[in-house]
Amino acid sequence: NAFRPILLLGNQNLIERTCKQTPFYDLCIWSLKSNPESRDASVKKLARIMVDSLKTKATETLDLIDELLQDGLALDPEMQKALTSCAERYNAIIRGDVPEINEALKTGDYKFAAKGANDAAIEANSCEIEFPTKSPLTDMNKVVHDVSVVTASIVKIIQTKFSF
Secondary structure (H helix, E strand, O other), X not given: OOOOOOOOOOOHHHHHHHHOOOOOHHHHHHHXXXXXXXXXXXXXXXXXXXXXXXXXXXXXXXXXXXXXXXOHHHOXXXXXXXXXXXXXXXXXXXXXXXXXXXXXXXXXXXXXXXXXXXXXXXXXXXXHHOOOOOOOOHHHHHXXXXXXXXXXXXXXXXXXXXXX
C-alpha cells in the first residue's frame, strides 16, 4: 500500500487533504475544484481562492440586501432596520475583512488572516440574528459563514505548517 502510486488529477489530492481538515468538506471541495486556478495551487493559493469565494458570496448577499431595501414599501420598519444593519456588516466583510485577509496572507501574518476570516463568519451570524422574525437571508448568511470558516481553517493549516 505504501508503494501504490498516487494519481494526481491536477491538484486533487492536495485539495482533498486540505478540505478534510475543514469543518465543511463538501463546500470546501466545491469551492476549490470549481476554480480553475486551484489545479496547481499551493495551500496558500487555496486560501486565496477561498478568500475570493468569500468576497463573491458576501457581494451576492449584499446585492440581495440592496434589492430587498429597494423594495422598501413592502417591508416593515424592523425589517428595514435589520437589512440596513446587515448591509453594514456585509460592507465590513467586503471592504474590511477581505482586503485584510489578503494582505495578511501576502505578509505571512497568518494569525491575522485567520482572525479576519473568523470576523467575517461572526458578521454573517450577527446579520442573521438581527431579524425580529424569519430572516430572508438565512441561506446566504449560512454560506458566507461556512465559506469564512473554511477560509480560516485553511489559513490555520498554513499557520501550523510555518510555525516551527
